Amino acid sequence: MTALAVLRSAPGSFGLCSPPESHAVDDQTRNFVYKKAVDKHLLHGDSVSDDQIQAWADEAEAGYDLSKLPAPRRGRPPLGNGPTSVLTVRLDAETIAAPTARAEADGITTRSEAIRTAVREWAHVA
Template sequence: MSTDETINGKPVTEEQIQAWADEAESGYDYAALKKRGKGRPGRGAAASHVIALRLTEEEIQALDSRAKEEGTTRSDVIRKALQLVPA
């Protein structure tokens, strides 16, 4: 079987595919697979969601200025602003 598939620019070989198949057939340690790897930490017990937001250049500049002023991130500035909005 020939393949044009690559990983990090290196061709995937039949030997590698067989090694992956052998590993899968022998089973996985699900506890190790579920372990959270690198990345951003959660923000609490419940899962967080990423929300896309469109801003003008002026709004982005104001947001970045505020974040720099407060020594925080864009996300934190937006979260604080949402806390100020009456329900």
């Protein structure tokens, strides 16, 4: 049995028929995805050389002093003083666009952080 036949007979697969048209992927898209994933090593979007990967592997194989590592903690990092609450707010596109543009100008990377910053400034909370 070929690898393709095994994949097609696997549970959740499309069986021996071709996938539906909505799931079809053209060769150009498939090649782009594989080429991007295989040709470059990326870390946070930056290219990483084979020499750097080897240096990290050598460092890991040499071992780490566990006493110098930060203590593990559970959950998300705290956002302020004490527990936080989730607020659901509906905003129109214009209202969303203003803090988004300001956040980009100020170097704030997430919409949530931009909104927290705006609320703190409005409420005069440090």
